[in-house]
Amino acid sequence: MSKDDQILHSAVAGKAPAKEEASPSAFKLFFEEVAGIAQFTGHFFRELIKPPYEFKEFAKQAYLIGYKTLPLVGITGFIMGLVLTIQSRPTLSEFGAESWIPAMVSVSIVREIGPVITALIFAGKVGSGIGAELASMKVTEQIDAMEVSGINPFNYVVVTRVMAAMLMLPVLVIISDAIGLYGSYVGVNIKGDVSFHLYFLQAFEKLEFADVIPATIKTFVFGLAIGIIGCFKGYNSNKGTEGVGEAANSAVVIGSLCVFIIDMIAVQVTTLIYN
Amino acid sequence: MEDIVAEIKHLKKSFGTKEVLKDISVTLKKGENLVILGKSGTGKSVLIKCLVGLLAPDGGEITLLGKNIAELKDDELNEVRKKIGFLFQSAALYDSMTVRENLVFPLRGLKEKGSKEDNEKLVREALQNVGLEEAIDKMPSELSGGMRKRVGLARTLIMKPEIILYDEPTTGLDPITSKEISQLILDVQKKYNAAAIIITHDVECARITANRMMVIKNGITAAEGTFKELSNSEDEWVRSFFQ
Numbered sequence: 001m002s003k004d005d006q007i008l009h010s011a012v013a014g015k016a017p018a019k020e021e022a023s024p025s026a027f028k029l030f031f032e033e034v035a036g037i038a039q040f041t042g043h044f045f046r047e048l049i050k051p052p053y054e055f056k057e058f059a060k061q062a063y064l065i066g067y068k069t070l071p072l073v074g075i076t077g078f079i080m081g082l083v084l085t086i087q088s089r090p091t092l093s094e095f096g097a098e099s100w101i102p103a104m105v106s107v108s109i110v111r112e113i114g115p116v117i118t119a120l121i122f123a124g125k126v127g128s129g130i131g132a133e134l135a136s137m138k139v140t141e142q143i144d145a146m147e148v149s150g151i152n153p154f155n156y157v158v159v160t161r162v163m164a165a166m167l168m169l170p171v172l173v174i175i176s177d178a179i180g181l182y183g184s185y186v187g188v189n190i191k192g193d194v195s196f197h198l199y200f201l202q203a204f205e206k207l208e209f210a211d212v213i214p215a216t217i218k219t220f221v222f223g224l225a226i227g228i229i230g231c232f233k234g235y236n237s238n239k240g241t242e243g244v245g246e247a248a249n250s251a252v253v254i255g256s257l258c259v260f261i262i263d264m265i266a267v268q269v270t271t272l273i274y275n
Numbered sequence: 276m277e278d279i280v281a282e283i284k285h286l287k288k289s290f291g292t293k294e295v296l297k298d299i300s301v302t303l304k305k306g307e308n309l310v311i312l313g314k315s316g317t318g319k320s321v322l323i324k325c326l327v328g329l330l331a332p333d334g335g336e337i338t339l340l341g342k343n344i345a346e347l348k349d350d351e352l353n354e355v356r357k358k359i360g361f362l363f364q365s366a367a368l369y370d371s372m373t374v375r376e377n378l379v380f381p382l383r384g385l386k387e388k389g390s391k392e393d394n395e396k397l398v399r400e401a402l403q404n405v406g407l408e409e410a411i412d413k414m415p416s417e418l419s420g421g422m423r424k425r426v427g428l429a430r431t432l433i434m435k436p437e438i439i440l441y442d443e444p445t446t447g448l449d450p451i452t453s454k455e456i457s458q459l460i461l462d463v464q465k466k467y468n469a470a471a472i473i474i475t476h477d478v479e480c481a482r483i484t485a486n487r488m489m490v491i492k493n494g495i496t497a498a499e500g501t502f503k504e505l506s507n508s509e510d511e512w513v514r515s516f517f518q
């Protein structure tokens with residue numbers, strides 16, 4: 001092989017694998033991420049059942065999560081109910097079905113809009129907060145400090161936060177649903193006159209256990225997913241201060257995506273069970 | 276020898292393609308202060324992080340209090356770690372806790388938990404040692420760099436560890452406080468007969484505390500000896516640390 005041939009050869013050889021590598025590496029990264037999250041979740045459940053149980057830290061985190069998110073969830077819940085009512089009034093009144101507004105709004109809020117919107121806000125507020133907090137604890141060696149003092153940081157930091165997220169989201173969803181229904185009541189009364197009592201009679205008339213139970217179970221899973229992803233991103237960040245923003249950002253993006261994916265799966269499962 | 280509390284044999288550690296530690300061996304005897312010198316970025320912090328298992332070495336063997344740490348399960352390793360104090364270069368205070376809570380935190384790992392009053396007494400005593408009693412209810416964000424370092428030191432000493440690893444205990448402190456801290460390190464050694472590895476660039480601190488010294492260069496041990504021996508070393512590079 002002449003020298004020129006060699007150069008040509010290596011140039012071609014050098015180019016070809018690079019092209020091939022580009023897509024598998026993105027693929028590989030994706031699967032590595034999924035495997036990492038799966039492993040992290042496994043680790044979470046193992047630590048969850050193992051003592052010591054950090055009740056105090058759990059309670060503190062649950063309080064902080066509730067306290068920080070409640071106003072936001074309340075406002076969005078109210079607007080959600082109000083807007084939904086105002087938007088659907090023209091269509092329904094065309095059919096003379098205005099009295100259906102409470103039932104329609106309550107079913108859509110309780111089944112779908114309440115859980116999903118609240119979970120998205122939760123991912124934005126709590127998921128990013130957990131991601132950033134853990135990442136900065138990692139950067140400033142606080143996690144290492146716990147580890148060398150013989151305290152399991154996974155148990156103390158991750159388990160408590162994931163549990164708090166998982167148990168607080170359903171509570172927030174219930175509150176958001178209730179405020180949403182109140183918003184809808186206000187919306188109905190902008191152009192009409194329905195008593196509070198009558199409104200809620202109509203709203204709950206069409207609401208069944210089959211709506212409430214799967215919707216509630218779903219919110220636990222949303223909370224679990226958001227907590228796990230926030231912790232996973234923060235706990236595995238090791239890029240210094242830059243990693244803090246990155247962890248917060250990807251905790252929100254992946255967390256929100258997971259909410260939709262879980263929602264899709266939940267819909268399939270509930271229709272399978274109830275039909 | 277049975278009075279060796281920590282031993283590192285032929286430790287190797289790389290990050291990616293960067294070889295930080297190539298072949299380091301250290302022995303630490305009971306009741307001894309070993310000072311480690313080395314240029315910034317030579318891997319001194321990495322060395323002591325490997326020693327307590329925060330970083331996994333690429334090669335070599337580490338024995339802590341008679342146990343090979345690579346063979347320990349998580350729980351066993353935690354038990355060993357409770358007997359070891361680690362002062363981080365960055366102090367690593369828990370930002371979400373007050374100074375008091377920071378100091379109480381490691382105590383929660385103890386088998387026999389003390390009463391609230393006992394813990395309070397320990398906390399006050401530890402803070403008194405570093406001259407920071409008045410900061411007890413402050414948050415770490417309200418403290419200066421030097422104060423954080425001293426709180427970190429108090430948190431390290433509150434467990435009365437058998438082995439203490441100080442990562443630059445006096446860096447960022449004024450000469451007077453530095454001297455007090457060096458004196459404190461010496462007192463702790465005498466009082467508890469603890470062994471310590473002290474990483475420092477502070478010659479004064481080394482002079483006060485060192486029983487033995489070691490210099491790391493390019494990932495290997497460049498020189499070993501007493502303060503006097505190294506400060507009069509034939510090697511100009513080693514001597515330059517003492518000027």
Ligand SMILES: Nc1ncnc2c1ncn2[C@@H]1O[C@H](COP(=O)(O)OP(=O)(O)OP(=O)(O)O)[C@@H](O)[C@H]1O
Nearest residue numbers: 238290295313314315316317318319320321322364
């Ligand atoms: N987690 C890590 N990932 C990648 N590289 C690292 C990591 N930790 C340390 N290093 C590298 O290892 C080398 C040694 O770092 P180390 O912190 O041990 O230095 P040092 O001797 O303690 O320096 P200084 O006196 O400035 O504290 C540095 O070049 C650093 O870039």
Ligand SMILES: [Mg+2]
Nearest residue numbers: 319320364442
């Ligand atoms: Mg260092």
